[in-house]
Amino acid sequence: MLSAGDKAFRGSLIILGGSYVLLVLALLVADIAYCSAEHLKGLFFKREIQFAAWLTLKTCTLAAILSILVGIPLGYILSRMRFPLRWLVDALVDIPVVLPPLVVGLSLLILFNQPIVGETRLEQWLQDNFHAKVTYGELGVILAQFSVAAAFAVRTMRVTFDQITPRAEQVALTLGCSRLQAFYKVTLPEAWRGVVTAFTLAWARSLGEFGPIMVFAGATRMKTEVLSTTVFLELSVGSLESAVGVSLLMVAVAIIVLLILRGIGMEGRAT
Amino acid sequence: MINIEGLCVISGGFKLSDINLRVERGEHVALMGRTGQGKTTILEAICGLRAIAGGRIIMGNKDITHQPPAERGIGYVPQDLALFSTKTVRAHLEFALKLRGWDKQRRQARGEEVATWLGIERLLDRRVTTLSGGEAQRTAMGRALSFEPDVLLLDEPMSALDDTTRKELHAVIRTVRERTKVTTLHVTHNQSEAAALADRVLVLNSEGIQPFNSSPP
Numbered sequence: 001m002l003s004a005g006d007k008a009f010r011g012s013l014i015i016l017g018g019s020y021v022l023l024v025l026a027l028l029v030a031d032i033a034y035c036s037a038e039h040l041k042g043l044f045f046k047r048e049i050q051f052a053a054w055l056t057l058k059t060c061t062l063a064a065i066l067s068i069l070v071g072i073p074l075g076y077i078l079s080r081m082r083f084p085l086r087w088l089v090d091a092l093v094d095i096p097v098v099l100p101p102l103v104v105g106l107s108l109l110i111l112f113n114q115p116i117v118g119e120t121r122l123e124q125w126l127q128d129n130f131h132a133k134v135t136y137g138e139l140g141v142i143l144a145q146f147s148v149a150a151a152f153a154v155r156t157m158r159v160t161f162d163q164i165t166p167r168a169e170q171v172a173l174t175l176g177c178s179r180l181q182a183f184y185k186v187t188l189p190e191a192w193r194g195v196v197t198a199f200t201l202a203w204a205r206s207l208g209e210f211g212p213i214m215v216f217a218g219a220t221r222m223k224t225e226v227l228s229t230t231v232f233l234e235l236s237v238g239s240l241e242s243a244v245g246v247s248l249l250m251v252a253v254a255i256i257v258l259l260i261l262r263g264i265g266m267e268g269r270a271t
Numbered sequence: 272m273i274n275i276e277g278l279c280v281i282s283g284g285f286k287l288s289d290i291n292l293r294v295e296r297g298e299h300v301a302l303m304g305r306t307g308q309g310k311t312t313i314l315e316a317i318c319g320l321r322a323i324a325g326g327r328i329i330m331g332n333k334d335i336t337h338q339p340p341a342e343r344g345i346g347y348v349p350q351d352l353a354l355f356s357t358k359t360v361r362a363h364l365e366f367a368l369k370l371r372g373w374d375k376q377r378r379q380a381r382g383e384e385v386a387t388w389l390g391i392e393r394l395l396d397r398r399v400t401t402l403s404g405g406e407a408q409r410t411a412m413g414r415a416l417s418f419e420p421d422v423l424l425l426d427e428p429m430s431a432l433d434d435t436t437r438k439e440l441h442a443v444i445r446t447v448r449e450r451t452k453v454t455t456l457h458v459t460h461n462q463s464e465a466a467a468l469a470d471r472v473l474v475l476n477s478e479g480i481q482p483f484n485s486s487p488p
Contacts, residue, residue: 123438162409165351168351168353168355168356170320170340170349170353171414173320174340174343174415175367175414175415176318176344176418177341187364189357190356190357192357260285
């Protein structure tokens with residue numbers, strides 16, 4: 001039996017928390033109500049939209065994988081190691097999070113297209129040596145997404161490693177492990193859920209990225225257009241219904257991927 | 272078996288200096304002393320988890336002072352057990368053997384043998400997160416003994432257990448000792464535990480390590 005105080009507490013939690021859930025639901029319902037099923041169907045069969053959807057899935061996944069590859073070691077270093085200027089590295093990692101996204105794109109544009117050594121520009125050097133077109137290319141989309149998403153992956157992995165006691169790793173050393181073996185045989189499996197969370201966050205962040213992609217990779221149809229830039233392109237030509245339709249497509253893709261990742265994260269397998 | 276000469280360990284503001292200790296082969300020595308005196312630090316220094324600022328540690332005839340922990344071959348059971356939360360009891364018992372390249376059949380046989388000594392043979396496929404305090408303690412001990420170490424270091428292994436479980440573990444430790452003849456250094460706060468298990472009881476105080484009688488904790 002709940003007392004009056006308990007009921008008031010529970011009620012205030014539901015009202016305060018529920019108001020946000022209601023807001024998100026209202027946004028989705030408004031979008032769905034605005035867009036006719038006929039229009040949505042037509043939109044999904046449009047070649048440009050299919051291309052943008054496929055490029056979005058591809059670039060978000062690659063950006064998230066790269067974010068994890070960087071996030072695991074950097075998160076581990078920041079959590080476990082003490083070294084000079086550690087505070088500076090810690091602060092640097094947060095810069096892409098606090099900077100306006102447009103500034104990240106602008107900085108990338110300058111980095112790749114400004115003479116670095118003599119007259120050589122990084123973009124030119126990559127094209128000459130590796131035939132890799134980054135600025136205004138697919139690689140640019142991935143790099144723009146990665147630049148911001150990796151910061152979230154590093155933060156998540158750092159908190160994950162902070163929560164895992166180093167004692168198990170130390171015991172593994174006494175059992176015969178090298179530092180590397182102790183890391184991947186003991187600590188990394190314990191950090192599994194953190195890795196899935198970091199990947200999910202990086203993926204979701206990449207999906208929503210817009211500013212850096214526009215500035216660094218552009219929004220050329222059938223070339224560097226991802227769903228977030230499609231929304232902008234459709235809006236800019238006054239096609240509000242198409243913009244809303246693409247937004248709903250992004251919501252659907254996000255829900256499917258996040259549910260799959262959450263399912264993987266829930267799986268706890270003993271070895 | 273273990274000979275510590277003039278050991279000095281400095282960690283932040285904590286300093287442990289001029290520690291001398293000798294444990295003979297096959298002996299079970301209990302080390303007592305007040306909290307914060309550095310008993311755990313001594314165990315960690317012996318198994319290689321603490322940087323040594325001075326003195327030396329000899330195991331058998333070998334100077335292991337600066338040897339990596341993996342090469343020392345010392346079984347260590349820390350106070351918090353530090354079990355690997357994603358692994359089963361069996362995986363714990365076979366962990367060190369896998370690292371040493373034992374084939375699956377040998378690993379399984381050894382794991383089952385150690386589990387039988389410790390009375391955890393029915394728990395082999397359980398995840399360690401589902402174990403009781405006593406079962407977790409036995410698993411940690413099994414993991415440390417699995418690779419047949421010459422030396423076993425126990426850091427307050429029974430501090431969090433009830434009296435009945437503690438007595439059961441006393442019997443387990445005696446059985447293990449009879450079978451393996453492992454040299455054991457055992458840190459404890461419990462005088463009756465030390466008296467029940469150890470051949471010799473020492474105490475660590477501000478003057479270093481001394482026989483228990485001359486300076487009670």
